Amino acid sequence: MANELTIPSRGEALRAHLDSGGALAAVFPYHPPRALLRAHGLLPVEVWGPPGRSTAAGDAHLQPYTCSLVRAGLAFLLDGGLERAQAILVPHGCDSLQGLGSVLLDFVKPAMPVLTCYMPRGERDLDRAFLADELRELAARLAEITGHRPGDGELVEAIEREERADAALGELLARRPELALGERDFYRLVRSREYLPAEAFAALATRALALPPAEGARPARTPLVLSGLVPEPMALLDALEAAGATVAGDDLACSGRRRYRPTRGADAYARMSEGMLSGPPDSTRGSSVQARLDHLRGLARGSGARGVVFLTLKFCEPELYYLPQLRDGLAADGVRALDLEVDLAEALPAPVVNRLEAFVETLR
Amino acid sequence: MSLLGALTYHANVSLLGHAALRLDRWRTERKLGRMPTAGPHLGPPLATSGWLKELISRHYLAGRHANRVRKVAWVTSGAPIEHLKALGYYLLYPENHGAVCGIRRWGERQCQAAEDAGYSRDLCSYARTDFGTVLSGKTPVGRLPRPDLLLCCNNICQTVLYWYQVLAHHFRVPLVLIDTPFLYAEARPYMLAHVRRQIDAAVEAAERVAGRSLAPARLEGVMRLSHEAIGLWLKIMQTGRHRPAPILAFDEFIHMAPIVEMRGDESTVAYYRALLAELEERARRGVGALQVEKKRLLWDNLPIWYRLRPLAEALASRGVALVASTYTNAWGELVELIDPARPLDSMARAYLHPILNRGTGHKLATMARMLEEYHADGVLLHSDRSCKPYSIGQMDQQRRLAGELGKPALLLDADHNDPRAYAEAQAANRLQAFLEVLGV
Numbered sequence: 001m002a003n004e005l006t007i008p009s010r011g012e013a014l015r016a017h018l019d020s021g022g023a024l025a026a027v028f029p030y031h032p033p034r035a036l037l038r039a040h041g042l043l044p045v046e047v048w049g050p051p052g053r054s055t056a057a058g059d060a061h062l063q064p065y066t067c068s069l070v071r072a073g074l075a076f077l078l079d080g081g082l083e084r085a086q087a088i089l090v091p092h093g094c095d096s097l098q099g100l101g102s103v104l105l106d107f108v109k110p111a112m113p114v115l116t117c118y119m120p121r122g123e124r125d126l127d128r129a130f131l132a133d134e135l136r137e138l139a140a141r142l143a144e145i146t147g148h149r150p151g152d153g154e155l156v157e158a159i160e161r162e163e164r165a166d167a168a169l170g171e172l173l174a175r176r177p178e179l180a181l182g183e184r185d186f187y188r189l190v191r192s193r194e195y196l197p198a199e200a201f202a203a204l205a206t207r208a209l210a211l212p213p214a215e216g217a218r219p220a221r222t223p224l225v226l227s228g229l230v231p232e233p234m235a236l237l238d239a240l241e242a243a244g245a246t247v248a249g250d251d252l253a254c255s256g257r258r259r260y261r262p263t264r265g266a267d268a269y270a271r272m273s274e275g276m277l278s279g280p281p282d283s284t285r286g287s288s289v290q291a292r293l294d295h296l297r298g299l300a301r302g303s304g305a306r307g308v309v310f311l312t313l314k315f316c317e318p319e320l321y322y323l324p325q326l327r328d329g330l331a332a333d334g335v336r337a338l339d340l341e342v343d344l345a346e347a348l349p350a351p352v353v354n355r356l357e358a359f360v361e362t363l364r
Numbered sequence: 365m366s367l368l369g370a371l372t373y374h375a376n377v378s379l380l381g382h383a384a385l386r387l388d389r390w391r392t393e394r395k396l397g398r399m400p401t402a403g404p405h406l407g408p409p410l411a412t413s414g415w416l417k418e419l420i421s422r423h424y425l426a427g428r429h430a431n432r433v434r435k436v437a438w439v440t441s442g443a444p445i446e447h448l449k450a451l452g453y454y455l456l457y458p459e460n461h462g463a464v465c466g467i468r469r470w471g472e473r474q475c476q477a478a479e480d481a482g483y484s485r486d487l488c489s490y491a492r493t494d495f496g497t498v499l500s501g502k503t504p505v506g507r508l509p510r511p512d513l514l515l516c517c518n519n520i521c522q523t524v525l526y527w528y529q530v531l532a533h534h535f536r537v538p539l540v541l542i543d544t545p546f547l548y549a550e551a552r553p554y555m556l557a558h559v560r561r562q563i564d565a566a567v568e569a570a571e572r573v574a575g576r577s578l579a580p581a582r583l584e585g586v587m588r589l590s591h592e593a594i595g596l597w598l599k600i601m602q603t604g605r606h607r608p609a610p611i612l613a614f615d616e617f618i619h620m621a622p623i624v625e626m627r628g629d630e631s632t633v634a635y636y637r638a639l640l641a642e643l644e645e646r647a648r649r650g651v652g653a654l655q656v657e658k659k660r661l662l663w664d665n666l667p668i669w670y671r672l673r674p675l676a677e678a679l680a681s682r683g684v685a686l687v688a689s690t691y692t693n694a695w696g697e698l699v700e701l702i703d704p705a706r707p708l709d710s711m712a713r714a715y716l717h718p719i720l721n722r723g724t725g726h727k728l729a730t731m732a733r734m735l736e737e738y739h740a741d742g743v744l745l746h747s748d749r750s751c752k753p754y755s756i757g758q759m760d761q762q763r764r765l766a767g768e769l770g771k772p773a774l775l776l777d778a779d780h781n782d783p784r785a786y787a788e789a790q791a792a793n794r795l796q797a798f799l800e801v802l803g804v
Contacts, residue, residue: 098546324481
């Protein structure tokens with residue numbers, strides 16, 4: 001079925017964009033101001049690792065107890081992987097990303113400008129006001145870099161384009177059970193949001209949603225909620241599928257936690273700020289344990305899942321802190337939890353697959 | 365507050381506790397007075413140490429009974445607390461309590477208790493120590509009071525926010541956040557305004573929980589005491605510029621407790637006045653913290669609490685004085701940002717600017733300045749597995765220190781509170797090789 005839906009790879013999409021005269025910004029997790037970058041003529045291309053690569057170059061700057069997402073990202077940059085980017089944006093999402101941004105600015109000093117953006121750790125009115133100011137500050141830097149200062153109309157157009165793509169992402173996640181896509185193909189589609197222009201992603205998602213269901217009933221699968229930052233290594237999804245399970249509820253930082261709500265209002269910066277802080281509860285934005293727990297309960301209830309897989313990266317504090325209380329809270333509802341710890345630089349370990357298989361078995 | 369509660373508190377803290385601690389101080393001072401040196405290679409012990417012990421013990425004794433008579437707030441070490449003091453809260457600093465556990469070798473068992481409950485060993489060892497204490501109910505200080513309010517300021521790390529969210533869920537009490545934008549460069553006015561607005565909100569939340577309003581004159585009074593204590597603390601550290609240094613950073617790690625957890629108290633000001641007088645007298649008489657001072661080093665990052673004494677003695681045996689640290693300096697360097705007459709604005713400015721809320725380049729510049737001011741020959745950089753914001757950047761800082769500044773710098777792998785992450789023999793070998801480079 002995936003063959004009928006051509007999902008451009010990251011490399012293909014970027015080459016096509018550059019060949020057509022477009023420019024790129026390399027963007028680290030978690031909540032990039034996509035509309036602002038696009039309005040300045042930069043396509044945000046997210047850097048989640050990439051996985052499965054040596055972190056050696058990054059290890060000269062970052063201690064081994066820094067999470068592999070950040071070490072891999074720095075190694076990728078130092079190995080020339082981001083050389084086509086016109087700028088690098090490191091949003092402030094945790095201590096490791098903070099350190100990365102600071103080390104890039106103060107010591108590594110890559111050829112392209114390094115930008116930062118502080119994500120407030122709350123959803124109060126004052127947080128929204130602060131983020132709007134932070135985005136204005138970022139816009140001034142982007143204007144210096146690109147030589148383009150978008151007007152209000154351009155900003156609003158970019159915001160609405162991104163909101164249509166966000167809505168399409170939400171639709172994909174909500175209608176997951178109807179889609180005749182395997183686990184890996186589904187996440188290839190969802191994660192193309194990380195590098196495709198918003199309008200291209202929205203069109204691709206629309207095509208996917210319009211595809212007819214698979215011939216014959218899809219074999220009954222055990223629904224699960226998948227929580228964590230990013231579904232890497234992707235082999236995990238193959239293992240999950242082989243075990244007869246499906247991700248029915250998405251609580252991933254790269255996808256489900258970015259189901260931003262549409263916004264209104266005359267001030268483009270206030271709209272962008274409101275949108276970026278409107279996603280589901282997320283520890284990287286300082287959400288409470290209770291809010292995270294309620295959200296996970298809702299995902300489990302809504303999808304019929306009786307199990308949650310917490311896929312954590314080693315040393316990822318935003319994810320690790322809440323785990324015991326989330327597990328206890330879910331257990332009180334009869335929802336089981338499985339913790340799987342992975343390192344982006346390494347292949348999926350066999351014991352992880354074994355534990356996943358055993359967990360799925362217990363849910364049947 | 366019940367009458368019985370008040371009576372119990374005053375009997376235990378103000379009468380019996382006070383008398384017992386005063387007696388213990390008198391005994392300690394007598395003992396210290398009879399000790400010509402603090403160790404085989406160390407100079408005479410600080411006479412004021414007995415007073416410090418009394419202060420800290422009294423603080424935890426008051427905490428033990430605080431729930432009977434006062435509202436209690438648990439606060440992060442970098443949080444603005446002057447409004448809480450002015451509202452009469454008892455303040456508990458889980459990080460300081462963690463340090464007490466570390467020094468008394470309770471760190472490992474508390475961390476283990478947290479790990480047994482499912483908390484990852486990769487989390488900050490202060491947080492694990494705190495979770496272990498909360499879950500086990502055991503602490504070397506007797507008992508910790510239950511919080512009525514949690515105040516978290518992430519100007520030292522983001523870790524504290526997750527940590528306090530866990531505490532808020534456990535205790536089911538309000539958590540007030542003061543979210544300080546990280547300063548990659550200079551602070552912008554909107555950042556300052558953001559912090560100021562949050563301090564206003566924090567004051568309102570504290571008033572609600574306390575059930576009373578903040579008196580401006582009282583706040584200004586507390587701010588004056590804070591300001592004075594911070595100024596004294598800075599002067600205390602600056603006595604380390606003398607040769608020989610009358611105080612070591614190892615001493616400062618212990619004597620910094622009041623500036624962190626008793627800032628805004630009159631007793632802290634009185635104590636620091638006495639300590640400063642003692643150090644000035646030592647400097648005047650040429651009495652050093654070491655018997656022989658050959659080389660001088662700067663320390664970066666948190667201490668290794670469970671190895672303070674052995675490290676101090678190992679360095680002392682080679683004539684190496686640890687004359688300053690970026691960690692203790694952080695509690696004094698912002699004194700000029702505080703204007704007691706404008707307490708809330710001052711709080712916003714000062715608490716936005718700690719070294720841990722500023723970039724890696726700023727820390728390098730701070731180290732370069734301190735190396736010069738303290739006439740130091742090199743740097744010990746504690747690569748602290750439990751403190752990423754302090755540690756990330758050290759690998760580049762080490763190269764710059766050694767290269768551009770010509771100052772040898774050693775990256776020492778450890779963890780501030782979890783001894784399981786510290787390899788003694790490996791550390792000793794690396795330290796020995798480093799000291800050979802220094803020529804001692």
